[in-house]
Amino acid sequence: MFDEIVNRKGTSCAKYDALETYFGYSDLQPLWVADMDFKTPDIINDAIIKRAQHGIYGYTKPTTKTYNLVKEWMKKRHSWEIDTSWISFCNGVVPAYSAAIEAFSEEGDEIIVQTPVYFPLFNSIKHNNRTVVRNSLKEENGYYTMDLEDLKNKITSKSKILVLCSPHNPVGRVWDKDELEQLAKICIENNLLIISDEIHADIVFKKFTPIASISKEISNITLTLNSPGKTFNIAGLNCSYAICENKEIKERFDKEITKRELASVNVFGFTALEAAYEFGEEWLEELKKYLKNNIDFTKEYLIESNSKVEFLEPEATYLLWLNFKNTKLKHKEIKNLLFEKSKVALNDGRSFGTEGDSYFRLNCALPISQLEEGLGKIVTYF
Ligand SMILES: Cc1ncc(COP(=O)(O)O)c(C=O)c1O
Incomplete structure (x- = not known):
């Protein structure tokens, strides 16, 4: 095939x-x-064809089934128990990320990224007039690890967000639970919000741990972004979601994506997500x-x-x-x-x-x- x-x-x-x-x-x-x-x-193609045969492509909204399928996917693929009330749908991980940068920082604030990294993760920071602070990864014989000492040194009173790419594009790391715990400890101590881009989480060759699944304390400071886009090759359908347990953070995020009109997903996006997570x-x-x-x-x-x-x-x-x-x-x-x-x-x-x-x-x-x-x-x- x-x-x-x-x-x-x-x-x-x-x-x-x-x-x-x-x-x-x-x-x-x-x-x-x-x-x-x-x-x-085929299960996705067939679902899209069936939906197209209906012939009306009006405004869409997720159903209870859509929320439940995301919840079940997190449980069966990543052993993460989430509640459907933690989920917000959006029209892409990058749009959601850009909205989050604006929602959780002010112009001139510092946002930390672990470079080398997928370029929109720092470009969005610049486009929103925030300052990119690079916490470069350490490389040894091609194997990359986080430089947590450097991270501690880079944090100032202006630092607001730590951006995590997990798994990491382009270096291909699936961060170990232990590494994530140490990172989160620093973020908790310094009042940093973690935005964790987990779009590559399904295509992994070792155990993947969503950072927010580690503890309630970490979940409380984390906004996770994900999508079936990479996994099922449906990026062009622009359907993504955010997961956030902290009510206050979720409300601020929802307000921002509503303000930017990003919360409306393509009609085929939901169809594809449902088919993918149910049968894929x-x-x-x-x-x-x-x-x-x-x-x-x-x-x-x-x-x-x-x-x-x-x-x-x-x-x-x-x-x-x-x-x-x-x-x-x-x-x-x-x-x-x-x-x-x-x-x-x-x-x-x-x-x-x-x-x-x-x-x-x-x-x-x-x-x-x-x-x-x-x-x-x-x-x-x-
Ligand atoms: C780490 C990462 N995040 C986000 C995206 C794009 O997400 P979306 O197409 O949902 O905006 C990519 C695409 O390459 C990516 O590698």
């Missing part, structure tokens, strides 16, 4: 149809944007096996080709944080070679922060035959 090659060109698809705009070339093999080149499962587990397990195999294949391919490119297998996601340091080339030279010679579109590591110097992010969620083709193009020059 995942071996099928689906032509996505000409479908208003950012990954394929925006190459010229982003890279200046239209003939690159797209291994960038974080969506998958696999069709969403089997497909998800198959997907994870396929992705794991693609990750292992990439690792072996690079080793067998004596490539200078390295990466550590991610604990989550299909995003590979490729390290080009051994090429001894400058970042710009690597970039030029990738785009002009290898003809592959990878995400520029620097867009995730200056820590991404000499790194490029490869998306391996595509049929293995196409992955092999892309890797061949990379190793010819590296």
